[in-house]
Amino acid sequence: MQNKITRNLLRFATDSQFRQHFIERGAFSLGWCPVCERRTAFAHLGAEARLSDRCVRCGSLPRWRAVIYTLQTHFAKWRDLHIHESSPYGAASDKLERECKHYVGSHYMPDVPWGQYKGAYRSEDIQHQTFRAGEFDLVVSQDVFEHVMHPELGFAEVARTLKPDGTHVFTVPWHGWQPTRVRTIEEAGVIKYVLPPEYHGNPIDDSGSLVITEWGADMPDLIEAWTGMKTEILRFDNKRMGMNAKFNEVFVSRKAR
Ligand SMILES: [Zn+2]
Structure with missing residues (x-):
C-alpha cells in the first residue's frame, strides 16, 4: 500500500500524462503545505x-501537516524547544529533526539497551523511559x-519527562463517537485479543503494529x-x-505549571 502510494507520488511528479489524468479526475487540489512551507498540490x-x-513536493500526509500546523500556531518558538518525539516517521518528523535545535527521536528497540543510541535514534520504551524528569518542553x-500496551504508563512517563507547563502534542485515530x-490486553506476559487483532504499518517492523x-x-x-x-x-x-x-x-495535553 505504502509503496504503491510512493510510486504514484513519483509518477505524479515526473509523468505529465499521469498528472493530466489526475487533473481530469479532479483528484488533486492546489494549496499551501505547512510541512514544506510552499505552494503545492495535494494528490x-x-x-x-x-x-x-500526499503533498507532491514533500510527500506529507494530512495528519503530519496538522501536527506541524499545530506547532506553528501554538508554539511560536518551537524550533528552540527541547523536544522528544517517540517513534518518529515521515515528513513531519524529518522536519522536526532537521529544524529543531534540541530534538531527540526515540524508537522502541528492545535489542538496544534502553537509553543508548542506534544511529540517530535513542532506544526507549515509552512506558519506562530513561529520560530525566522535566527534560522536555514538548x-x-x-x-x-493506539499501540502502547499499557497507555496509562506511557502517558504518565510523558508527563514525568515534561517540564511544568510542558505539552504533549499527539495524534491517534480517534473514535470520538x-x-x-x-x-488487546496482556495477562502474565500473554497477549489476549478482546476484539479481532488489527495492525497498522510500522516503519521499523514489517509485521506491523498491533492496535491495543x-x-x-x-x-x-x-x-x-x-x-x-x-x-x-x-x-x-x-x-x-x-x-x-x-x-x-x-x-494537546498540558502539564500544570
Ligand atoms: Zn509539502
Whole structure:
C-alpha cells in the first residue's frame, strides 16, 4: 500500500500524462503545505485521505501537516524547544529533526539497551523511559498511543519527562463517537485479543503494529485521571492546507505549571 502510494507520488511528479489524468479526475487540489512551507498540490492517491493525500513536493500526509500546523500556531518558538518525539516517521518528523535545535527521536528497540543510541535514534520504551524528569518542553507522538500496551504508563512517563507547563502534542485515530475500547490486553506476559487483532504499518517492523486501544470520547478524561494533564482537541478542516481528512484531530495535553 505504502509503496504503491510512493510510486504514484513519483509518477505524479515526473509523468505529465499521469498528472493530466489526475487533473481530469479532479483528484488533486492546489494549496499551501505547512510541512514544506510552499505552494503545492495535494494528490489524492487512495481511497482514504488520511493515508494517501500526499503533498507532491514533500510527500506529507494530512495528519503530519496538522501536527506541524499545530506547532506553528501554538508554539511560536518551537524550533528552540527541547523536544522528544517517540517513534518518529515521515515528513513531519524529518522536519522536526532537521529544524529543531534540541530534538531527540526515540524508537522502541528492545535489542538496544534502553537509553543508548542506534544511529540517530535513542532506544526507549515509552512506558519506562530513561529520560530525566522535566527534560522536555514538548513531547510529540504521531499515531503511537493506539499501540502502547499499557497507555496509562506511557502517558504518565510523558508527563514525568515534561517540564511544568510542558505539552504533549499527539495524534491517534480517534473514535470520538464512542467510548474507548481496549482491543488487546496482556495477562502474565500473554497477549489476549478482546476484539479481532488489527495492525497498522510500522516503519521499523514489517509485521506491523498491533492496535491495543481504540481511543474514544473519554480519552481526555482518562489522560487527566492518569497524569493530571488537561487535553485540548484540535480539529482541522482546511482544504487549502490539505488537512481535511477523517481522523485528523491533533491532541494537546498540558502539564500544570
Ligand atoms: Zn509539502
